[in-house]
Amino acid sequence: MVIASIIVFAMYGLKPGIDFTGGSSLEISFNISRPTKDSLSETLAPLGLTNLIIQPVGDNGYNIRSKSIDEKTHQDVLAALNNKYKPADAAADTKILEEKSFDSIGPTVGQELRNKSIWAIIVVSFAIIAYIAFAFRKVSKPIASWKYGIIAVISLMHDIIIVVGAFALLGKFYGLEVNAPFIAALLTIFGYSNNDTIVVFDRIRENLKRRVGEDFDKVVDASINEVIVRSINTSFTVLLALFAIFVFGGKSIHDFTLALIIGVTIGTYSSIFLASPLLVVWEKLASKK
Secondary structure, three states: OHHHHHHHHHHHOOOEOHHHHOEEEEEEEEOOOOOOHHHHHHHHHHHOOOOOEEEEEOOOEEEEEEOOOOHHHHHHHHHHHHHHHOOOOOOOOOOOEEEEEEEEEOOOOOHHHHHHHHHHHHHHHHHHHHHHHHHOOOOOOOOOHHHHHHHHHHHHHHHHHHHHHHHHHHHHHHOOOEOHHHHHHHHHHHHHHHHHHHHHHHHHHHHHHHOOOOOHHHHHHHHHHHHHHHHHHHHHHHHHHHHHHHHHOOHHHHHHHHHHHHHHHHHHHHHHHHHHHHHHHHHHHHHHO
């Protein structure tokens, strides 16, 4: 899956959304009771606005963002909204909304922010290695404490790469775009998966003290069996909440939730079936040397 994700990303890349590319921003204020966001989305759907983002402003307004549109489409948006929500008994020239502004906007996620995010992930990865090495300092045999940290980071990279590969594939064949919420989802996955891995590692640490002299692979196997039900049940309850948000939540958090669903699923797998077995593999390679 990791290899496939790398190949897909190299071939197609991620499809950047409005937060990366910029677009158009229209702010309006209704002179009537403000309609719902879903109602606005349905009204504007026939106009073919791509990557539509609708955000409430004040008591009666909305900010409507989309990919760049020309003046004709701009006027079509205003006309469609006015015709949709104009009362039946209103005069022909009655306007039920007021245009506050219409501007071209730049990307909210610039190159500088992207570079800082990458550096932040690198720094955090080294911090995780250092912290785990310190926390496991009293359990340095048969495998050094810093190796727990290295493997935890490898598991995290495994999870992130697969999520990125999945979105590259969805972007190619289903037009799924990535925006700022996608970055937030990756960072959330980074934290959740690491937490799950540490739970397994901590049980291994406890059993190494209790099962002195026992083969390392048997200690790891026993530790996984002790926490596997807990890990799966914890992730299952998280997934129940995520699926509920995915099905019933708004479109604005749809992609964010999808990334979390993939990440939590893959993160649960890697914590149990990747991180701990890698400890055993590393220990066996070291013992052969």
